[in-house]
Amino acid sequence: MKSEWLEKPFEDCIERVVYSKKIQKKKFLPSGEFPIISQEESFINGYWNNKSDVFRVKSPVVVFGDHTQVLKYVDFDFVLGADGVKILRPKAFLDPKYFFYYLKAINLKHLGYARHYKLLKKIRICYPEDLFEQKKIVSNLDKVNASIDQLEAVYEKKISCLKELKRSIIKSAVKKG
Numbered sequence: 707m708k709s710e711w712l713e714k715p716f717e718d719c720i721e722r723v724v725y726s727k728k729i730q731k732k733k734f735l736p737s738g739e740f741p742i743i744s745q746e747e748s749f750i751n752g753y754w755n756n757k758s759d760v761f762r763v764k765s766p767v768v769v770f771g772d773h774t775q776v777l778k779y780v781d782f783d784f785v786l787g788a789d790g791v792k793i794l795r796p797k798a799f800l801d802p803k804y805f806f807y808y809l810k811a812i813n814l815k816h817l818g819y820a821r822h823y824k825l826l827k828k829i830r831i832c833y834p835e836d837l838f839e840q841k842k843i844v845s846n847l848d849k850v851n852a853s854i855d856q857l858e859a860v861y862e863k864k865i866s867c868l869k870e871l872k873r874s875i876i877k878s879a880v881k882k883g
Contacts, residue, residue: 709836719805719831721795726761728786729754743780744787745771754785761786761793766802768794768809772821775814779806792823800833801840807847808833 734742734752740760744751754760766781770792779802786793796805814825834840 709834709839711832712835713830713832716826716829716831719797719800721797723767723793723795725793726786727759728788728791729759730788734787740783740785742787743769743778743784743791745769745774745776745790746787747774747776749778751787756785759785765795766806768796768802768806770794770809770823770826772823773819775816775822777806777809779803790821799835799837800831801837801844803844803848804833804840805831807844 729742729752731744731752735754736752738753738755740754740757741750742752742754743749760783762783763781766779769778769780770776772790772792774790781802794805794809796802808831809826812826812829814822816822817825834843
């Protein structure tokens with residue numbers, strides 16, 4: 707039996723979140739007890755040691771870079787990195803990872819270094835009413851993403867080999883001349 711699909715405004719799909727202290731980038735540590743999640747592209751952006759600054763994750767959240775539009779699915783406790791980080795906790799009727807994938811599929815207009823959360827507030831979230839159906843979609847997307855990650859690794863290795871071959875050919879040609 708197929709689940710009925712529903713649609714709700716973005717803000718009706720998220721819970722209010724109380725933020726922990728945000729740490730300025732210049733204060734990030736290169737290693738430490740707690741990872742810092744910020745709006746940069748890399749998943750973990752630094753570390754921190756003060757336990758009182760940790761955001762406790764009761765259920766997975768999506769971290770949205772308000773300036774960068776970077777989305778991160780986070781299912782562990784972390785410290786918030788500086789400005790521009792929005793924590794999005796989906797309500798119970800949405801599987802957190804389904805919510806993450808849904809947001810990844812949205813093509814928000816890029817406004818430069820401006821704030822983009824205002825664009826998220828205008829979208830509507832479509833989802834199967836049955837959480838089991840959402841989890842099936844997530845499982846399929848996880849498999850596809852794993853395959854893509856493997857292909858990217860192969861591609862990067864091939865590019866590295868090609869660059870090395872190019873250097874070797876140039877080196878050989880220069881030595882002969």
